Amino acid sequence: MGRKLLLEHIDVSGIETYDVYRNHGGYKSVEKALKTMSSQEVVEEVQKSALRGRGGAGFPTGMKWSFLAKPEGVPRYLVCNADESEPGTFKDRFLMEKLPHLMVEGMITSSYALGANTAYIYIRGEYMFILDILEKAIAEAYAKGWLGKNILGSGYDLDLYVAPGGGAYICGEETALLESLEGKRGNPRMKPPFPAVKGLYGCPTVVNNVESLCAVVPIINIGADEYLKIGTEKSSGTKLISACGNVARPGVYEIELGMSVEDFIYGDEWCRGIANGKKLKALIPGGSSVPILPAHLITSTEAGERRYMSYESLADGGFASGSMLGSGGFIVFDEDQCIVRNTWNFARFYAHESCGQCSPCREGTSWMEKVLHRLETGKGNMRDIDLLAEINKKIEGNTICPLGDAAAWPVAAAIGHFREEFEWHVTHPNDAVTRNYGMLKTPSITL
Amino acid sequence: MISTLETQAKRPPFSPEKLTEVQGVIKQFPEGKQKSAILSVLHTAEEEFGGWLSPETMEYVAGLLDIQSIEVYEVATFYTMFNLKPTGKFVFEVCRTGPCMLVGSDEIIDYIKTKLGISAVGETSADGMFTLKTAECLGACGYGPMLQCGKVYHEHLTPAKVDELMDQYRAKYSSSINQN
Numbered sequence: 001m002g003r004k005l006l007l008e009h010i011d012v013s014g015i016e017t018y019d020v021y022r023n024h025g026g027y028k029s030v031e032k033a034l035k036t037m038s039s040q041e042v043v044e045e046v047q048k049s050a051l052r053g054r055g056g057a058g059f060p061t062g063m064k065w066s067f068l069a070k071p072e073g074v075p076r077y078l079v080c081n082a083d084e085s086e087p088g089t090f091k092d093r094f095l096m097e098k099l100p101h102l103m104v105e106g107m108i109t110s111s112y113a114l115g116a117n118t119a120y121i122y123i124r125g126e127y128m129f130i131l132d133i134l135e136k137a138i139a140e141a142y143a144k145g146w147l148g149k150n151i152l153g154s155g156y157d158l159d160l161y162v163a164p165g166g167g168a169y170i171c172g173e174e175t176a177l178l179e180s181l182e183g184k185r186g187n188p189r190m191k192p193p194f195p196a197v198k199g200l201y202g203c204p205t206v207v208n209n210v211e212s213l214c215a216v217v218p219i220i221n222i223g224a225d226e227y228l229k230i231g232t233e234k235s236s237g238t239k240l241i242s243a244c245g246n247v248a249r250p251g252v253y254e255i256e257l258g259m260s261v262e263d264f265i266y267g268d269e270w271c272r273g274i275a276n277g278k279k280l281k282a283l284i285p286g287g288s289s290v291p292i293l294p295a296h297l298i299t300s301t302e303a304g305e306r307r308y309m310s311y312e313s314l315a316d317g318g319f320a321s322g323s324m325l326g327s328g329g330f331i332v333f334d335e336d337q338c339i340v341r342n343t344w345n346f347a348r349f350y351a352h353e354s355c356g357q358c359s360p361c362r363e364g365t366s367w368m369e370k371v372l373h374r375l376e377t378g379k380g381n382m383r384d385i386d387l388l389a390e391i392n393k394k395i396e397g398n399t400i401c402p403l404g405d406a407a408a409w410p411v412a413a414a415i416g417h418f419r420e421e422f423e424w425h426v427t428h429p430n431d432a433v434t435r436n437y438g439m440l441k442t443p444s445i446t447l
Numbered sequence: 448m449i450s451t452l453e454t455q456a457k458r459p460p461f462s463p464e465k466l467t468e469v470q471g472v473i474k475q476f477p478e479g480k481q482k483s484a485i486l487s488v489l490h491t492a493e494e495e496f497g498g499w500l501s502p503e504t505m506e507y508v509a510g511l512l513d514i515q516s517i518e519v520y521e522v523a524t525f526y527t528m529f530n531l532k533p534t535g536k537f538v539f540e541v542c543r544t545g546p547c548m549l550v551g552s553d554e555i556i557d558y559i560k561t562k563l564g565i566s567a568v569g570e571t572s573a574d575g576m577f578t579l580k581t582a583e584c585l586g587a588c589g590y591g592p593m594l595q596c597g598k599v600y601h602e603h604l605t606p607a608k609v610d611e612l613m614d615q616y617r618a619k620y621s622s623s624i625n626q627n
Contacts, residue, residue: 075477087544087584118477125490125528126585129598161475166486166526169583183482183518185525201480242589244546250589288545288584329588331546345545349583355525 002256002269003230005218005238006211010098016133018140021101027146029109029220034154037220042113046216048224050236055081055172055209056089056287056327058311061216067196068114069204077205078116079181080107080213082123082130083165083172086287087349088329091240092210094252096123096130099214100137104160106213108146109220111158114206118159122181125165134162169353173401174207176355187357188401211240231257235310239328246278246334247271261285261307261314262299265332278334282417285314286326288346289406291413292339293323319413338437339421343414344372350407361404364395368411375422378429385415385422457497459507465495469511481512485522488512489529498538499530527582535571535578537616540595543581546588555592556581558606562613576617 004010014020021027033042047062068076080103084092096103103121111119123131138160141147149157163181165171171180175189178200199205215237219227231237235257244250247265249272255264264270265280274280283298284290300307302321307313314325333342351369356362368391374380392408399405415422425432461469469488476483488508489500496504500523509516523529530538541547541556556568559579563572571578587593590602601612 084586085584088546088588090586090588090590093586124586125486125526126582126595128490129600132598159475163475163483164487164490166489166522167528167582168526180486181483182480183485183512183514183522185521201477244588244591245549252589329546331549331588333549337549342545342548345543345548349544352583 002254002259003238004254005222005227005230006095006099006102006214006240007254016098016100016137018101018137018144021099022144025221026101027105027108029217030105030112030146031152033109033112033220034152034156039113039115042109042220045224046113046219049219049227050224051212051215051219051227052235052311053209054211054215054239054328056086056289058325061208061212064196064208065114065206067194068206069197070115071204075118075203076114076116077200077203078107078111078114078119079177079200079205079207080119080121080210081172081174081177081207082121082127082210083177084127084210084327085124085169085172085353086289086327086329087346088244088284088287088331089242089327090244091242091252091328093127093130094242095210095214095240096127097133100130100133101141102214102217103134103210104137104141104146106216107160108141108151108158110206110208110213110216111160112156113216116206117157119161120181120200121160121162122171122177123162123164124171125167128164131162131164138162168355169349170355170401170403173403176401177207178205185355187355188403190400232308232310232312234312235325239309239325241309241328241330243271243330243332245330245332246275246337247332248273248275255309257310258313259309260299261309264309264330265298271332274332274334276334278336280332281335281337282333282339284323284329284331284333284410285309286324287329288331288349288410289402290324290326291319291322291409292417294417297321297417319409320416323413336437338376338435339414339418340372340376340425340432341435343411344369344376346410347372347407350403354403354407358399358401358404360395360398361407364391364404365407367391368407372411375425376432378425378432380426382423382426384426385419388415457495458501459492459496459504461491461495465491473512482514482518485512485514485519486526489519489523493529497533498536499533536576536620537596538578538580540580540582540585542583542585542587542591542593542595544584546584547591547593550591552592555594555604555606555609558609562609576620577613 009024043065051061052058168186170176171186173188176186180186195205238254242252266273283293301316311325316322347369351365354361354365371384395404395408472487473481473484492504505519506516509519568581592604593602
């Protein structure tokens with residue numbers, strides 16, 4: 001059994017309501033922080049915990065907080081990035097839906113640390129039903145004195161609001177999110193200046209993922225030293241993994257970072273193996289933007305070492321034979337799935353979601369989508385496979401935000417690991433058209 | 448079919464209650480930053496004014512927020528959730544992205560098309576009841592195939608469940624008409 005920090009009380013009936021949440025230790029981190037710690041001490045505790053941003057990039061949260069500019073007389077903002085849209089990722093939704101008060105508590109403790117008197121939760125528009133849940137929790141928190149003026153008599157004031165998006169993956173990029181929160185199109189900004197200096201309305205702003213802000217609660221409650229005992233040296237604490245695709249038991253699981261990938265896929269407590277008794281063919285461990293891994297690189301690395309659920313182990317081998325923990329969107333493919341079709345599907349996603357601001361991304365993602373569609377439907381030729389690699393090189397590194405890279409890298413990895421499958425689509429156009437992928441089955445590992 | 452009365456009721460302005468609600472949202476942002484409320488107000492406007500944003504609605508929203516109409520158009524056309532032309536009474540948005548595809552979203556999309564007698568995504572059934580749209584990842588990857596209708600997520604879809612849903616929404620519409 002792994003230790004649970006975020007989902008400890010998830011099975012308690014009524015945990016989404018204030019009274020039950022409070023009776024199970026809710027809002028203690030706010031009491032501890034406001035009554036016994038200075039805001040700087042809270043920042044230092046989070047820095048010490050080595051918490052890495054849970055949205056996907058894995059940037060240390062405490063370090064991000066330490067960059068926040070604090071000019072006199074200028075408001076500072078904390079903005080929660082609840083624009084969860086990375087394909088394969090549905091953990092933030094789970095947290096906010098089931099534990100709305102944990103979200104609110106994390107916002108209060110973190111806002112106090114940053115000296116923000118106004119905070120926003122920017123939630124994707126499609127999660128409107130969760131916005132309602134959060135607003136109810138916020139109203140309860142105001143009524144009980146956890147929000148508003150002079151919280152717990154500390155002299156600290158905080159107002160917390162939820163703002164909906166309108167359907168745009170790009171708004172998960174923090175500067176696009178801020179543009180959107182200002183009521184504009186979600187076009188990412190050039191950096192620098194970073195939001196920590198010029199963010200919302202040109203004021204110093206910290207943007208953090210839902211899970212990161214929720215993790216601040218147990219970090220303050222148990223202390224960084226205790227938090228550091230969980231996980232590995234480079235991946236402290238617990239992480240929510242949203243498992244989907246062809247696993248027997250999809251869902252959201254809180255794991256101690258550093259457990260083995262094999263246990264996570266096959267263990268009774270987690271995914272319980274591949275659905276319908278099929279074999280494992282491939283895995284995208286951290287949302288659609290990270291490289292795909294073929295069967296032989298999932299439970300062990302290229303060097304033959306065991307693969308673990310941690311930032312460092314999943315990245316072992318770089319982009320040649322590794323991947324990334326990313327957002328924890330864990331997408332499993334069984335032996336019957338077509339990699340070309342899947343690669344095309346995700347390319348279509350990125351082409352659809354490109355904001356259109358930078359030409360390499362706007363044109364490149366649509367071009368890749370067209371070429372992949374051609375291959376998938378049996379109309380491609382061998383040159384198309386190399387063409388994809390060329391387009392890739394022209395996108396990556398040449399755009400304002402990482403969406404272009406996120407679109408390019410997975411295609412490169414898919415071709416790198418499954419080139420014969422792309423070639424098969426060229427040599428077997430009729431089978432490709434009828435989606436008769438049976439003869440494609442690649443050797444899978446048996447455990 | 449929509450009566451003339453019904454159509455008129457679905458045009459700006461907001462009712463006094465809705466207007467108070469919208470003004471509450473505007474107050475969540477600092478003075479002079481009322482434009483920040485635009486997405487929230489557009490969602491409300493779409494809900495109130497017939498499920499889509501007509502040019503008239505967008506101009507009305509611009510007036511409420513004291514911004515230029517073009518600022519509303521550019522936002523409304525950027526975000527995929529907003530309908531810029533009339534839709535059926537209910538819009539089924541089926542997630543088509545990777546994880547849902549792995550568990551059969553393509554088949555569900557085809558099934559709904561057949562069931563509604565439409566030839567392409569984006570079309571509305573002849574009775575004006577349902578519009579089929581597809582959406583990119585809706586964050587329900589572990590519970591697919593799925594579709595969103597209004598605020599509600601319908602997950603673990605099967606053809607039988609789709610049939611059931613359509614019956615439920617038809618019944619919901621009939622009862623709303625009878626109440627009026």
